[in-house]
Amino acid sequence: MPSPRTLPLLAFFSLLAGGMAIGFAGILMRLSDVNPIASAFWRMALAAPLLWLWAWRSRDGDAAAGKRLDFSLGLLLSGLYFAGDMSMWHLSLHMTTVANATLLSNFAPIFIAVWLWLAYRLRFSRLFLAGMGLATAGAILLVGGTADPADGNGGGHLLGDALGLGSAVFYAAYQLVIKQSRETYSTARLMAWSTTITGAALLPLAWASSGNLLPASAIGWLPLLGLALVAQIGGQTVIAYALAHLPAALGSVSLLIQPLTAAIAAWLIFGEAVMPLQMAGGALLLCGIWLAKRGS
Template sequence: MSSASAVTASQRAAQRLALAALVLGALAIAFSPIFVRLSEVGPTATGFYRTILAVPPLWLVWRFRPADAAPRASETSWGIPPLGVLLIPGLLFAGDLFFWHLSIKYTSVANATLLSNFAPVIVTLGAWLVLREKITSSFLVALLVAFCGALMLVGASFRLGGDYVFGDLLAFTTAIFYGAYMIAVAKLRGRHGTQEIMLWSSLVSGLALLPMVWLMGESLWPATLQGWAILFGLAWISHALGQGLIAYALGHLPASFSSLVVLVQPVAAAFFGWLWLGEGLQPLQIAGGAVVLIGILLARRAQLKG
């Protein structure tokens, strides 16, 4: 086997592993609306615990990381010291969580998840402008197909009344913050390991959200042990595991494609909402989930080689 073909085989294997991590990460964060709904503290306090409680396991992973996973440079391509740059995803994720957790209190799980996942539009634009990714017409078609499926997914439960508009606007604001967060992580993954990015961004997010808990007048203490278990589940499953896997994948896959694959989340969240929260799941929504998956498959063919 020639060296060129060996490199190609290695790249394909890395892409397959990253794709598996991306899908598993999306499924893990799909549990987050359930945890947020069941949380015994307010939405901002829930976001605070989501990041802060994830710091200890993330620190352990970072502390015992392989030697080849250490940072590869002392300065990023933006010319800013690493600590300064690593603040950026943390602050963006804090904004994402603040609006996302708040939106779940005012709209359905399916609505909140769909509207917050308009992030692929933000990411695609950012990937083209900031990361210099090539965005093909085939990928744009795949993006349109996936969003048509996502619209079908929530079409049966979508409401335009006053009870839903506020929550829907909050969820859409989340998309802006999360899209910017994914671009920042993708940019940083060129010079920083997944462990380092997740540890610092989680710590910064938690510290940024703590004063917001006080400003929102929320209690910091769950009333029961079950309430603590829910918060630990949110922090360890949805954040440390889910966001960690997505951050890993962003180092090996195009950001535009990765953001589209994360649309697996609203499909899974709608199913989990039906299973545990009693939210309706109609035939149109099931068909919409299938269309989302078709869009992802089309995007894979458009963006990935092999």
């Protein structure tokens, strides 16, 4: 792994920026008037044409740089894993509390660290492990502080909790495949294929889900367009670029910036109060990301 002195700062801050962009996904989904999985589908469907235009325009540059232009298993898996993440997380939101679903879906760093240790016997520095633990604890405080004490179902929806945890497994797999595929594909081509495959996999689920598949009015397309431009292109695409230049474990820990962004955005847009415990969790999360960076 690169030392802190050689860690590419542009990629690291790009990763944080991408994570913050994705933090707005839940806000935009709440503003849309289609069913949750349909909002995920439209996020892909509206982003894909722009990504394919980018991939087409960069084709000659990719060929000159020795990047692959063909299709591969890695491209297929990246789309399927992300579809698994999106569908399981959106379903979990209907079966458990928002706090549980959001928290469990952000356990991806732990699964990535376990996989790297099992598959490659990769050893992590104590500073990195401390940072990952601190960031995870911060996320627990941050998201756990949003749970409604009056809601007696917070811990009882086992299937919803299992789906939330399953989404973290799929997101961990997605990050690992994206990092590996970026070694041979450009960001444009990788994200064009991944987004298209994810959208194709989500369409039948969105069609079968209860609720609207299409917005009820023209203005209803605005949140969906925001999901495509902010979360998918401004978020996942920037993350795909950054993961090519950063250790996988550090990248996953740094993406815990998402629940912090979501909490701040919900406070600013919807007036949802941020409790002192959540503030403490946010501070721990940022300190944990900084320690993980230092220990990578």
